[in-house]
Amino acid sequence: MKSRPCVLIVxxxxxxxxxxxxxxxxxxxTLTAASAADAEALLNNExxxxxxxxxxxxxxxxxxxxxxxxxxxxxxxxxIISGYSDSENIIAGVNEAGIYQYLTKPWEPDRLLEVVRGAAELFRLQQDNQNVSVELKRAAPALQQTIAEKRRIxxxxxxxxxxxxxxxxxxARLCSLAMRIAEYDIPVLITGESGTGKDLLARAIHYSSPRREGSFVAENCGALPDQLLESELFGCKKGAFTGAYExxxxxxxxxxxxxxxLDEIGETSLTFQVKLLRVLQxxxxxxxxxxRRRRVDVRVIAATNCDLEAAVAARRFRPDLYYRLGAFPLHLPPLRSRPMDIPLLAAHLLExxxxxxxxxxxxxxxxVLARFKSxxxxxxVxxxxxxxxxxxxxxxxxxLGPDLLSPRLGSAGVANAMDTPQPSGQAPTDGMTLKEQVESFEERIIRDTLRRHGWNISRAARALGLSRVGLRGKLQRYGLERVN
Known part of the structure; x- marks a missing residue:
């Protein structure tokens, strides 16, 4: 069996x-170390x-x-994981320490998992690159053929x-529309909730376009402060800022x-938006x-899960950049609005x-399929x-039977009936264990509290007598996300 990547938590x-x-x-x-000395011992042996x-x-x-x-x-x-007050120290040491990315506290579980996945993939690519370098001279005659084959894949x-x-x-209609505009070199703005597949749609547009032989690169713009984001996107000269050692x-x-x-483009600052607009213009x-300036010929595909029109109206996003990026908007519908896709998607993911x-x-x-659909x-996705x-x-x-479902899926019918008034104010409990009834009741209270407080995490946490971290843990557990 193929071994899994190993993460050392210090x-x-x-x-x-x-x-x-x-x-x-x-x-x-995972391996854990409570100090630098413990970590070094593990690095020597694992x-x-x-x-x-x-x-x-x-x-x-x-x-x-x-x-x-x-x-x-x-x-x-x-x-590295840091509190917000440490950001300047992190920025100063990013290049010198070779830090791939840093997360701020409190971190989101999905974001942490996404970043670690990216880091593990980078490790694999680095190892592959080393192996390729060793074999490069032997394989030189077939190198171009190999690159072409990888592009076809x-x-x-x-x-x-x-x-x-x-x-x-x-x-179906969305893909048909995207295929038609893929061949034309115009910016595309993809909107939709988190997890709907905006990255996949962006890649499909690129690999169906005349630019398919060129590189496709991606950056989560909401994950980095301005200076690091500028360095990532535009590059930097050695000594440009503290920590720029090359x-x-x-x-x-x-x-x-x-x-x-450019994912999560709606999370960027107004200062950065000015600089990005200049590059696009x-x-x-x-x-x-x-x-010195350098000319680049790049097609920009941006994505966001927030309402950019509302952000423009609230003066959190520049209207000129919005119109520049949104030459052709595409909206990915959430999974709940396309139940006909659920059996096919579930079968594909299972395989x-x-x-x-x-x-x-x-x-x-x-x-299980009935629970998935409800x-x-x-x-x-x-x-x-x-x-x-x-x-x-x-x-x-x-x-795969219902005994393997997580609690929130085990009572899917109940979870989705929460917004429908029930006789005498009671939620349906037929066939539910006591644990499932308690979890369903807790989920309903949390959802109602969040709605009353406009989905403000801090105010809802205070009303429920929870910490922000504790409330976020329950949101993750029940899969709660603002949908209205």
Whole structure:
């Protein structure tokens, strides 16, 4: 069986270690260390793919520790978690410590998992690159053929057919429209809730366009402060800012003759928006610290899960940038609005997951499919993928039954009936265990409280007598997300 990537969690707080382990345990092996010395002992004896380090540790900062790690153990991909007050220190040490990305506290479980997945994939690519370099001279005559073959594989993998849907699905018309505009070199703005597949749609547009032979690069614009985001996108010159120890080629330059995908564009600051608008208008970038401009020919595909028109009206987003990016808007509908896609999508995800987990699974029971169809899927396709991965991991037989469902899916009919008034004010409880009834009641209270407070997490947490972290944990558990 193929071994899983190993993540080393370096944090002196046991609760923090356990919280991170719970998020990662289904996809990664984890090791923990409470100090730099413990971490170094593990690095000497274990194959570590990713290091996830807290910034504030006794004795030395996480950045200082990772600087030493870069010199002695350069292979693991380094991540750091920091409080907002530490951002300047992190920025100063990012390049010197070779930090791939950092997360701010309080971190979101989905975001943490997404970043660690990216780090593990980067480790794999780095190892592949080293192996390729060793074999490069031997394989030189066939190199171009290999690159062409990889491009053909990517074009097939990210074709519009990868967006699974039924013939009568709203996605069918959307894909048909996207295919028609793919060949024209105009910006595209993809909107939709988190987990609906905006990244897949962006890749399908690129690999169906005349730019398919060029690079496709992506950046989550909401994950980085302005200076780091500018450095990532536009590049920087050595010494441009504290921590810039080498020249850096930005993603716009890497995507020359290709496409760049700017995810979560609605989370950027007004200051950054001005700089991005200038790049889009002039077709030129100026790396930080450099006086010379460089022309780039890049197609921009942007995405957001927020209402940009409302952000423009509230003066949180520049109207000129909005109109520049939104030359052709595409809206990905949430999974709850296309129930006809659920059986096909579930079967596709099951096949892929079973193969990945090396398990022989033939399908779902009728009860499970009925629960899938009746559930609202606030986390959309990403939530369904996580649910199926959980079921496959726990399965002992070839058919996935209702006993494998998570609590929120186990009472899907009840969860979706919450918004419908019930006789004498009671929720349906037939066939539910006491634990399921209590969870259903708790979920309904949390949802009602969030609605009363306009989905403001801080105010709702105070009303419920919970901490923000505690409330976010329950939102994650029940898959609650603002849908109105």
């Amino acid at each position: 944090d002196d707080e046991v609760r923090s270690q356990e919280a991170i382990r719970r998020v990662l345990r289904e996809e990664f092996d 194959l570590i793919h990713v290091i996830l380090c807290d910034q504030r540790m006794p004795g030395e900062s996480g950045v200082d520790f990772l600087k030493r790690v870069r010199d002695c153990w350069p292979d693991p991909v380094r991540l 990517l074009q097939h993998h990210y074709a519009f057919e990868s967006l699974i849907h039924a013939p009568d699905s709203p996605l 020249d850096r080629i930005g993603l716009f330059e890497q995507a020359d003759d290709g496409s760049i995908f 002039e077709g030129e970038i100026r790396p930080l610290g450099n006086t 892929r997951t079973a193969a990945s987990f090396h398990k022989r699974i033939t399908g779902f029971s009728e009860t 559930y609202a899927w606030p986390g959309n 990403r939530e369904m993928q996580n649910e199926i991965q959980r079921m496959v991991a726990l399965a002992d037989g070839p058919v």
